[in-house]
Amino acid sequence: MVINLAKEVPILHEQNITETLRTENLEIDLFITAIKGKLGYDLSGYARASIKRRIAQLVIDENVTCIAELIPKLLYSRQCQTNFVNRLTVNVSELFRHPISFLSLRESVLPYLASFPRRDIWIAGCATGEEAYSMAILLEEVGLLNNTQIHATDINTDVLKQAKTGILTKKLTREDATRYQASGGTSSLSNYFSTAYNKYKLSQHLLDHISFSHHNILQDKVFCSAQLIMCRNVMIYFDLNTQNSALALFNNSLVQNGYLVIGEKESLINSPISNLLKTIDEAAKIYQRKSSENV
Numbered sequence: 001m002v003i004n005l006a007k008e009v010p011i012l013h014e015q016n017i018t019e020t021l022r023t024e025n026l027e028i029d030l031f032i033t034a035i036k037g038k039l040g041y042d043l044s045g046y047a048r049a050s051i052k053r054r055i056a057q058l059v060i061d062e063n064v065t066c067i068a069e070l071i072p073k074l075l076y077s078r079q080c081q082t083n084f085v086n087r088l089t090v091n092v093s094e095l096f097r098h099p100i101s102f103l104s105l106r107e108s109v110l111p112y113l114a115s116f117p118r119r120d121i122w123i124a125g126c127a128t129g130e131e132a133y134s135m136a137i138l139l140e141e142v143g144l145l146n147n148t149q150i151h152a153t154d155i156n157t158d159v160l161k162q163a164k165t166g167i168l169t170k171k172l173t174r175e176d177a178t179r180y181q182a183s184g185g186t187s188s189l190s191n192y193f194s195t196a197y198n199k200y201k202l203s204q205h206l207l208d209h210i211s212f213s214h215h216n217i218l219q220d221k222v223f224c225s226a227q228l229i230m231c232r233n234v235m236i237y238f239d240l241n242t243q244n245s246a247l248a249l250f251n252n253s254l255v256q257n258g259y260l261v262i263g264e265k266e267s268l269i270n271s272p273i274s275n276l277l278k279t280i281d282e283a284a285k286i287y288q289r290k291s292s293e294n295v
């Protein structure tokens with residue numbers, strides 16, 4: 001029988017690609033199951049493309065040939081377990097990130113929060129602490145630090161350890177100072193830090209108003225009842241359903257008329273809770289809970 005190779009080859013090629021993708025997806029599912037079983041982190045709600053990119057990077061860094069080879073490392077090496085969690089959660093942060101949010105909080109939200117005898121503020125996904133430090137500085141400047149507790153939480157215990165020290169992961173830069181000024185800062189940013197051995201540490205009386213705790217937005221319940229919740233640049237890594245569950249958790253954690261701040265690139269559009277929140281400042285990504293009903 002004569003085989004027409006010209007027709008057969010592309011089909012075979014396509015089949016190979018489909019098969020490779022199928023195998024790769026299976027490997028990713030196995031990896032996600034292993035992470036959940038071994039470390040209790042459920043990555044299934046994270047955007048698939050983002051998880052895929054991070055796992056692909058792990059394959060390169062760990063010098064293995066495929067995702068399946070990561071699994072024994074994950075199961076049997078404590079060092080790899082910590083390394084993998086650190087690599088899969090993106091822990092980048094900076095002081096006064098997206099300064100117009102802090103400016104809007106200063107001008108439009110904190111005057112209202114001043115009417116409460118005491119305040120609880122929840123920073124969810126705090127990474128190495130810069131957002132909580134910025135909030136403490138802002139509260140100090142508007143005279144609301146006393147009687148305010150900042151609860152900073154994250155899924156990653158390593159970053160929490162770092163955040164608790166109050167020490168910045170890098171030196172204060174001119175860019176930090178510029179963002180602080182753009183947020184309406186009334187002093188000099190360096191006044192809030194002491195320096196020793198080239199390290200910058202947040203003033204102890206500010207740090208005393210922040211508690212750092214482990215909390216997984218996707219698996220744990222309401223962390224506290226808060227007048228203000230900030231969760232920025234975390235939901236961007238979740239798929240749409242998971243973003244909606246996170247938003248429902250935040251809505252249920254806010255007191256009536258409490259405020260929610262999300263990240264610059266995050267949105268409430270397509271969320272079933274968008275009608276429960278009133279937009280205070282779209283550019284600053286600040287919203288206010290309207291009713292006391294839970295979702």
Ligand SMILES: C[S@@+](CC[C@H](N)C(=O)[O-])C[C@H]1O[C@@H](n2cnc3c(N)ncnc32)[C@H](O)[C@@H]1O
Nearest residue numbers: 089090091093125127154155156216217232233
């Ligand atoms: C890019 S950082 C954002 C830090 C800070 N919010 C900011 O905007 O500068 C994302 C943080 O979210 C944390 N995170 C990811 N998934 C989480 C989850 N399910 N629960 C709590 N924190 C989570 C990561 O560990 C990481 O520290």
